[in-house]
Amino acid sequence: MKNIFYKYQGTGNDFVMVDNRNGQFPKENNALIAKICHRRFGVGSDGLILLENDETTDFRMVYFNADGKEGSMCGNGGRCIVAFAHFLEIIKRETTFIAVDGVHEATIIGEVVSLKMADVSEVKEKPNALFMNTGSPHHVQMVKDLKSFNVVKEGARMRYGIYGEKGSNINFVEANAEGGFDIRTYERGVEDETLSCGTGVTAIALSMYHLGNTKNNTIAVNALGGNLEVTFQENQGSYSDIYLKGEAKQVFKGEMLW
Ligand SMILES: N[C@H](CCC[C@H](N)C(=O)O)C(=O)O
Structure with missing residues (x-):
């Protein structure tokens, strides 16, 4: 089994993207994730994102910051994983997926992704x-x-x-x-x-x-x-x-x- 990865960038915010629908990525290994994201010792990126199966939406987004720890929501990563799901033919033009802050809707037209973000009730x-x-x-x-x-x-x-x-x-x-x-x-x-x-x-x-x-x-x-x-x-x-x-x-x- 080869450990294939893809790299995506959204306005210069770059991510290692892995199709983890088979559940084989060792996501509890924070040191490994930090190493993959390292720009000298690894692939190099601002974060690593796993695309996983979800029961009620099209897919699940699991996002790790470059320090190897799971982060809160990433807007550019969310846009990039929509492009990845489209590339993997999981979705067509529209999608609903789940991330750490809840369910997101998105549309993709060409290379442009529009992502619905969580409501903000307090400033x-x-x-x-x-x-x-x-x-x-x-x-x-x-x-x-x-x-x-x-x-x-x-x-x-x-x-x-x-x-x-x-x-x-x-x-x-x-x-x-x-x-x-x-x-x-x-x-x-x-x-x-x-x-x-x-x-x-x-x-x-x-x-x-x-x-x-x-x-x-x-x-x-x-x-x-x-x-x-x-x-x-x-x-x-x-x-x-x-x-x-x-x-x-x-x-x-x-x-x-x-
Ligand atoms: N680059 C991300 C933000 C990641 C958030 C992360 N840095 C954290 O606070 O856990 C974005 O496009 O929204």
Whole structure:
């Protein structure tokens, strides 16, 4: 039995993807997963995702951060696993699947995946920042001159400094000239800046609306690795029908040796 893996990227957030419908992947081995994700000693990725069977939906998504531990919801990973399920011919244009934060609906057209995210009922206001859970915890802070901002240093400091042992993903955002927003994210579990974070992009869009920085409920958010679009409905400070849309691509196929 060969240990075939695929690699996917969604706006530069990259994942090792394994078809684990036969249940043979040793997912309790966190050290092995961290090694596979390591960019020098392994395949190299921001995370590893297993596609597994589920009884009531099309498939189950099991997501591990690059540190080898199971993470909370990953929006870009969710978009990539929809593309993977389409490639494996498990789904056609539309799907419903289960992830750690519940059931998600999605559609795929060409290489563009639109993923329905969990509803957000609470936006916490912090000094100079907002905090919310879009499937994963996100701190959102506006900064000036995002391009030259030290995301790794500030993100690493705030990740534990403000949020304790459990930590949070830390997002920095600045309005751009096109009426959208630019984002850079420090990711918990990767412990570094990534090129894009889907649940973070979602948090940015809701935050910018919450703060009155835009009146649109379709918002373009540009990450370092590509552009995403978030649409949503707002009702008395609660957000529903949240969709994260953008490209998800298969970029590599190989065999893992362990
Ligand atoms: N890259 C992911 C976020 C992963 C969340 C993870 N870093 C955690 O907090 O467990 C995304 O596209 O939404």
